[in-house]
Amino acid sequence: MALLEVKDLDVRFAVRGGDLTALRGISFSLDKGERLGLVGESGAGKSVAAFSILNLIARPGYIAGGQILFEGKDLAAMSERELRKIRGNRIAMIFQDPMMTLNPVLSIGTQMVEAIKAHRRISTKDARAIALSKLNKVQIPSPEKRLDQYPHELSGGMRQRVIIAIALLLDPEIIIADEPTTALDVTIQAEIMALLLELCEQDNVALMLITHDLGVVSQVTQRMLVMYSGRIIEQGSTREIINDAQHPYTQGLINALPQMGQPGERLFQIPGSMPSLKNVPTGCPFHPRCKFATEQCKRTMPEYVRSGNVDVACYEVSNLIEQEKHMQESEQ
């Protein structure tokens, strides 16, 4: 059984003039110690997906359907009290901006001790010892000093290390990292990513990495999900998707990456922009921007088809697979 299994998750936002569907029929799973990438443009629903896993979608958002099974128990149907025991304790989360996620008026030590005490009956002294050991683990310089410092006294990179240490405090099974390095400068990004990867491997922690950096996804994750307008349009082995993307949208994303060694050339762009949730096109949401779009794409959402170790939701891809099958059959 997978550690985390999300089944047909629908998340909606109740706004004036009806519900907006932010996530539509999201299904994926995460095994123990596995590293899963979640990519997509801004507004595709990546962060909503992360928050809904912890059942923390704030009003007016709500989970309209589906299951979030963590060790077989449905987080979507759990009481707030039970959920609190899982949040931070079994499933931890790391946010984008380390400037914002630490409380500016509490010392690092206080915040870490708080986090431990929220879940365990433990003396402050012991909690501080755990905090210190985790700070050591994230290789922060002079960790004892950091405990008594305030967030504004640390650099951005150090703060993100502290946040990783906080995420690790209670030895969670899953860490959800929502763009953990976007707010940092490039050299620090690499350091922090390497650290996160190392720590997850060391403790066999499952990592769900949300990012729009395909480079990071290809280096860190084993499997990936590509989201578009609240749907997963392609998911499977990271290597296969990066090397040979099937969905036209994923292909576009990969082609849009700046290539080394071709200076002066214009970068590839996917024409158009992602539809707003208020008017999601019928059928495949990507069809207005897709060069392969047919009448069928405009009418109905394609089902997933399997190609190698990848599931793709695209009529173009399923047609190609059909054609190949026919060709193979006729050759025989």
Added chain:
Amino acid sequence: MTTATISRWDRFRDSFLWYSFKRDKIAIVSFLVLVLMVAAAVFAPLLAPTDPYDLAQINIMNSELPPVGMSGADAAFPLGTDAQGRDMLSTILYGTRVSLLIGFGAVVLQAVLGILFGLLAGYLGGRVDSILMRIADVQLSFSTLMVAIIVGAVFKASFGNLMFGEIAIYMLIFIIGVAEWPQIARTVRASVLAEKKKEYVDAAKVMGFGTRRIMFRHILPNTLSPIFVIATVQIANAIISEAALSFLGLGMPETQPSLGSLIKSGFDYIQSGSWWITLIPGLVLVVLVLVINLLGDWLRDVMNPRLYKG
């Protein structure tokens, strides 16, 4: 523990608060005057030449003696005496004590109510917010004085004058505290609304903290600076409210006078030339309120998050 206190002291000496305090002459002078007055009030029983509460020490023959320097003055009463022959200096020291006690007490009560309701309204929002803020609006639509006059009159009628003297301090703290809590509640609510959208609150939820812990341990400390500023100004307001009530005869009785009731007691004699009974406590009141307000202004400038983020 010594290292911790030293580092806290160092932290304070490095802080912007201390830096700007050292550079602001008005703040320094106001602070010194306030400390002097508070100290004088706290140590009134040691400093005062006589105990104005002790009837045995009062001699009616000494009534309405002018302050030293005027003809007919007695060196034993440097600031003169009032109509009952009480030493003005002692009475003022004790009166300042009562005024400050009511000022601080009322603001502590305001702060407790204001912080609690402000946090609940701001953080929980929705119906809780609407109900609490409507109560606050209703409360604010009555003038403090009006509420105090009604409550005071009811208390006085039901407990009688003797009993009233004993509970007057608590009654004034209660009236002024309850009448003014919406000021603090509104300030707290506004800061909470801004704070709760910040990511550290999301992070706290993700860590599995309960609502109460998030409200009091995480959001409250971030809203303390505006609370501090408004509380300072509210102390001055509470002292003035108390003085006004006492002047109207609804506050402290003359047997244990506050600055306001001293002013009132002298007011009856001002036409007959005994101006000092009213004027001196009046000056003390003005200076006290002025320095508190000046400190409040300075605090507001220092703690304005737009000027300085800390």
